[in-house]
Amino acid sequence: MKRICSLLLALAILLSLCACKKLPESSESILYAMDTQMDFRLYGDDDGAAAQSLGDLIAGLELELSATDNRSDLSMLNRLGSSTNADILALLRAAQTLSARTDGALDPTIYPLVKLWGFTADAYRIPREEELESTLKLVGLSRVHLYDDHVELDEDTMLDFGALAKGYAADLCRAELEKRQLTGILSLGGNIQTVGEKPDKTPWTIGVQDPDDPAAYVVTLAVEGTRAVVTSGDYQRYFEYDGTRYCHIFDPATGCPVQGELRSVTVVAESGLLADGLSTALFVMGYDKGEALWRESDDFECIWLFSDGSVRLTQGLEQAASGCAFTVVRR
Ligand code: ADP
Numbered sequence: 001m002k003r004i005c006s007l008l009l010a011l012a013i014l015l016s017l018c019a020c021k022k023l024p025e026s027s028e029s030i031l032y033a034m035d036t037q038m039d040f041r042l043y044g045d046d047d048g049a050a051a052q053s054l055g056d057l058i059a060g061l062e063l064e065l066s067a068t069d070n071r072s073d074l075s076m077l078n079r080l081g082s083s084t085n086a087d088i089l090a091l092l093r094a095a096q097t098l099s100a101r102t103d104g105a106l107d108p109t110i111y112p113l114v115k116l117w118g119f120t121a122d123a124y125r126i127p128r129e130e131e132l133e134s135t136l137k138l139v140g141l142s143r144v145h146l147y148d149d150h151v152e153l154d155e156d157t158m159l160d161f162g163a164l165a166k167g168y169a170a171d172l173c174r175a176e177l178e179k180r181q182l183t184g185i186l187s188l189g190g191n192i193q194t195v196g197e198k199p200d201k202t203p204w205t206i207g208v209q210d211p212d213d214p215a216a217y218v219v220t221l222a223v224e225g226t227r228a229v230v231t232s233g234d235y236q237r238y239f240e241y242d243g244t245r246y247c248h249i250f251d252p253a254t255g256c257p258v259q260g261e262l263r264s265v266t267v268v269a270e271s272g273l274l275a276d277g278l279s280t281a282l283f284v285m286g287y288d289k290g291e292a293l294w295r296e297s298d299d300f301e302c303i304w305l306f307s308d309g310s311v312r313l314t315q316g317l318e319q320a321a322s323g324c325a326f327t328v329v330r331r
């Protein structure tokens with residue numbers, strides 16, 4: 001009898017210890033980098049060391065990959081025509097793969113177009129036909145010669161990793177948090193990256209922004225585990241002229257900002273880089289070609305917001321999505 005009592009007591013102590021085990025505390029931080037606001041919510045980063053290392057990592061990448069900072073490795077490549085920078089080489093390899101998958105819709109050589117239309121200096125203008133034609137001659141990945149340890153560009157060809165850099169940064173941040181065995185959710189501008197499970201085991205909640213109201217969400221996603229959720233749209237950076245909107249995403253085939261039936265495309269994938277590249281490319285491709293790409297792929301899910309307010313999403317997101325009426329695209 002005595003024995004049973006002490007066993008029960010031990011069990012009770014054990015249970016109360018388990019009940020007291022505290023979940024890791026969350027901490028929030030804000031950073032301005034890569035032309036946008038970034039927010040981190042980390043769990044268990046008690047001394048702030050992980051947030052600090054993510055900040056350092058992103059600042060380091062910005063120094064390498066900014067197209068507008070004259071001191072960056074990318075700017076040097078654009079001026080001098082060659083580079084051995086490992087991150088630039090990695091991004092170019094990813095860009096080549098994504099370009100092939102998207103029929104050329106993703107193309108980091110569009111930088112001369114971004115400049116021509118005035119997006120680098122906030123001095124927007126609509127170019128003349130001849131300017132457009134001559135600038136388009138500088139665009140195309142065939143003008144980029146990628147070797148094992150360096151890259152060379154044809155004359156006057158220039159790169160811009162605006163469509164990929166934040167996704168690449170998110171992947172590196174995720175690896176850093178995993179190394180530290182921490183979990184969290186990162187927002188790098190329009191790029192959301194979740195890492196691991198939330199300590200209380202509830203899903204991460206991620207909103208897809210209303211293109212007409214930055215404070216409102218059209219769809220909310222309940223996401224489990226590690227995921228990248230990236231949106232590209234016509235409302236992040238644009239100018240208007242004569243009632244027409246010219247946004248910062250270019251169709252490499254025409255040299256013009258994308259105009260069409262879509263307001264935004266959100267891609268959910270395992271990799272931040274893949275989601276970032278695909279969200280830009282799918283916005284360029286439009287709905288029909290994008291849907292066809294999804295059908296032949298198994299590494300991403302997708303949400304399309306249309307100009308008429310309708311929403312379509314792929315079947316892998318059906319359970320995760322709420323907040324509005326939507327059409328499910330099935331295989
Ligand atoms: P954001 O960075 O605003 O979240 P995106 O990831 O869609 O949005 O990237 C848009 C940026 O990518 C543009 O500002 C421009 O620098 C660059 N870009 C525009 N069109 C293309 C394209 N077709 N392929 C690759 N990069 C592009």
Ligand code: MG
Binds near residue numbers: 164276280
């Ligand atoms: Mg992108």
